Amino acid sequence: MDLIGTLLANWPRLLDGTAMTLKLTVTAALISVVITPLLALGRVHAGPVAGGLLRLYVSFVRGTPLLAQLFLVFYGSGQFRPFFQEWGLWGFIREPFNCCVLVLVMYTTAYQAEILRGGIQAVPRGEVEAAQAVGMTYRQILRRVIFPHAVRFAWPGLGNEMIILVKGSALASVVTVFDLMGRSRQIFLHSFDFAIYIWAAAIYLMITACIVLLWRLIELRLARHMHPSSPLPGASP
Amino acid sequence: MKTYLKTLLRGAALCASLSTASAESLKLATEAAYPPFNYVGTDGKIEGFDIDFGMELCKRIGADCEFVAQDWDGIIPGLLTKKYDLIVASMNITEPRKKQVAFSDPYYKTAMTHIVAKDSGMTEFSNETMKGKVIGAQTGSTQAEYVQAKYPDADIRLYPSQVELNLDMSNGRIDVMLGDLLPSIDFVKTEEGACCEVAGPPIVDPAFVGEGAGIALRQEDTALRERVNKAIAEIRADGTFKKLNDKYFTIDIYTLQ
Numbered sequence: 001m002d003l004i005g006t007l008l009a010n011w012p013r014l015l016d017g018t019a020m021t022l023k024l025t026v027t028a029a030l031i032s033v034v035i036t037p038l039l040a041l042g043r044v045h046a047g048p049v050a051g052g053l054l055r056l057y058v059s060f061v062r063g064t065p066l067l068a069q070l071f072l073v074f075y076g077s078g079q080f081r082p083f084f085q086e087w088g089l090w091g092f093i094r095e096p097f098n099c100c101v102l103v104l105v106m107y108t109t110a111y112q113a114e115i116l117r118g119g120i121q122a123v124p125r126g127e128v129e130a131a132q133a134v135g136m137t138y139r140q141i142l143r144r145v146i147f148p149h150a151v152r153f154a155w156p157g158l159g160n161e162m163i164i165l166v167k168g169s170a171l172a173s174v175v176t177v178f179d180l181m182g183r184s185r186q187i188f189l190h191s192f193d194f195a196i197y198i199w200a201a202a203i204y205l206m207i208t209a210c211i212v213l214l215w216r217l218i219e220l221r222l223a224r225h226m227h228p229s230s231p232l233p234g235a236s237p
Numbered sequence: 238m239k240t241y242l243k244t245l246l247r248g249a250a251l252c253a254s255l256s257t258a259s260a261e262s263l264k265l266a267t268e269a270a271y272p273p274f275n276y277v278g279t280d281g282k283i284e285g286f287d288i289d290f291g292m293e294l295c296k297r298i299g300a301d302c303e304f305v306a307q308d309w310d311g312i313i314p315g316l317l318t319k320k321y322d323l324i325v326a327s328m329n330i331t332e333p334r335k336k337q338v339a340f341s342d343p344y345y346k347t348a349m350t351h352i353v354a355k356d357s358g359m360t361e362f363s364n365e366t367m368k369g370k371v372i373g374a375q376t377g378s379t380q381a382e383y384v385q386a387k388y389p390d391a392d393i394r395l396y397p398s399q400v401e402l403n404l405d406m407s408n409g410r411i412d413v414m415l416g417d418l419l420p421s422i423d424f425v426k427t428e429e430g431a432c433c434e435v436a437g438p439p440i441v442d443p444a445f446v447g448e449g450a451g452i453a454l455r456q457e458d459t460a461l462r463e464r465v466n467k468a469i470a471e472i473r474a475d476g477t478f479k480k481l482n483d484k485y486f487t488i489d490i491y492t493l494q
Contacts, residue, residue, distance in 0.1 A: 075401070078408025094410050096394065176373075176394040186395075189310050189377045192317075192337065 006195040010187050014196075017183030018203055024097070024169040024179060028104035029162060032112055035105065037147070039113035044120050054113075061110035066168050069107065074099045074175040100172045108165050112158055119154035120146055152222045159215035163208045170204075180204065262301040264321035265291045269306035270398040273423055273485045274327040277306070286485045290344060291325035293477060294452075297468035298461075309398060310377040313337050316453060322461070324453035327417070329379045331447040339456045341465045343449030345490040348418040348439040349380055352406060352425065355434050359413065362437050367391040373402050373411040380415035383445045407432045415440075419490060 007014075042054050061069070077084065077093045084090040092098050123146050131141045173182025184200035187193070220227075267275040269283045278284040283304050295302035307315050309326075316324055316338060329347055330340045353359045359366070367388040374380040376395040384393050394411060396402040399420065406414045407429045416424065418439050424430040440446065452469075454462050472478050473491060482490055 075404055075408070078405060078410055081409055096410075174397055176396055178395070185310065186376065190333075192314060 001195045003195050003198065006191075006193050007199055009191075010196060010199075013183050013187055014180070014199060014203065017178060017180035017200075018207075020172070020178060020183075021166070021169050021180040021204075021207070024100055024104060024172060024177070025162075025166050027101050028108060028165060028169075031101070031105045032109045035109045036112040036116055039109055040116035040120055040150075041142075043113060043117040058110045058114060061106055062114075066103070066107055067171055067174070070100070070103045070171055070175055073103050096172075096175045096177045099175060100169070100177050104165060104168060107168060108161055111164075112161050115157040115161065116150060116154045118157075119150035119152075122153045123149040155215070155219050155222060159211065159219075162211050162215070166204065166207055166211065260299060260301045262303070263295065263323060265295075265302050265304045265323045265325050266307045266312055266315060266321040267291070267304055267324070267326040268309045268312065268398070270309070270400045271327060271420060272400075274420065275325075286481060286490075287325045287327055289481050289484070290472070291323070291452075293472055293481065294325070294465065294468050297471055298464045309375065313453070316455060319455075322454070322458070323465070327450045328453050329447040330449060330451040331379060331382075331445070334447075334453070338453040339458070339462055340451035340453055341462060342469055343451050344469050346449045346493045347446055348441045348493060349383065349415055349446060350418045350421050350435050350439050351437045352414050352416055352421050352433050353412070353436045354409065354432055357412065360436055362388075362413075364388050364390055367413065370412040371410070373405060373414040375399050375402055379445050379447065380417075383440065383442075384415055386445075403429060406430075418493075419486065 039054065042050060043058075046054060074096065077099065081090060084093050127145055127149070128141060131145045136144065169179055170181035172179045173185065178186065180200055180203055184196050187196045267283060267285075267287050269275050269277050271285075271287075273285055275283060275285040275287040283306055288304055291304065292302060304325075305321055307321070312324055312326060312328075313334065315321060324338075327345075327347070328334070328340075330343060334340070351359075351362055364387060368390040370391050371394060372384050372388055372391045373394045373396060374384050376397060381393075381395055384391065391413075394405075396405065399416060402411075402414055402416070403424055405411055409432070418435075421435055425433050425435055452465055454465070472481075478491060479489070488494065
């Protein structure tokens, strides 16, 4: 097996696939950052009807394979084309990239919302009461007390979700979006050179390693008040 | 549970065949996603022209045969790693494939065609007219080679199988798709394919279509290849081919006339 030769012959296509994998995951991750807190708050505070719907959404997404969801959204949406056209959504749904992002966002927010909900519910009650006692509005309490705590609690779990998101994007090629995995398969079909999958695995590993590192750095920063050995500049001894 | 039972049954069947150990047993691979040549019937069994033809072939060479379904893009690697012995899956005989596997003589003639939506009015197909259009083809197929070579400026989408491609054509997600002529003629007659029509002249360029559809074997199995070729010639000569042909098609697919 000639690993270097395989890489030299195929690097433009691998790079192209890697770019698509990153584009898919980064887009889905950014959108999920906006949606997850809303869903998590909904899970904590919503009434019986909205809460029930949210619960249904989460259990549907968590209880079905990502591949099934992708097929449902991609091929299923085509069956309702007149409906989508009427609502002006067909242009969006017609693009396979959008369908992939939509499914990845659905998938990851369902898990992330549950993780963040756990974080919100783990915030000590006393702290919320103290904030109320000094007269903060609910919005202020959310921003200054609940979310800083909740995100810190949920942070490692959210990191796992990011890694799962990267790997989940490898299904995109079944709906004609050629990500890293899809491109590798294509190269394999032409060359029958198995070494290409070793490179694909190595690239995935590099991407996830970067996420792990980034997550670790942010985690240290979030928990900087917990490390008295490295006091903040200007903090009193 | 069902697969577990199946494995048990298969094991039992294997024991039975070992104990009798008379006829040579061969495994045949097909895609089972390419009607009317090979597809999964309503009762879950693999059916179609390729299956009928393959079984007739086995009868002639005196082998016990079993068909297995295998995704298209892994079908050649599976043969090379001896998961099965023959590919009877309407595979076009092309030069790149000949580097990997050996082929029998063609058992029917093939051509490709464009399929478009009925209201599209498209009849001319060139890189200029296809510019910016969404064109679909199956991954790893001769059609995919063709669109990538002929329409570099089109938005090319590659699907895992023709079934999914057909579905998205009727969904209207793609403007043009390429398919083999015979299944395409069949497709536009179905309810799903009512959206669409076969357009332009058939594509018969041997650089893409090859010499027709052949049965693929491992290159070292030369004796088996001889027997297969002899059987194909017999099936054609004694009128059995016509019988199989007429079950599925209104034209003679051996000559495409």
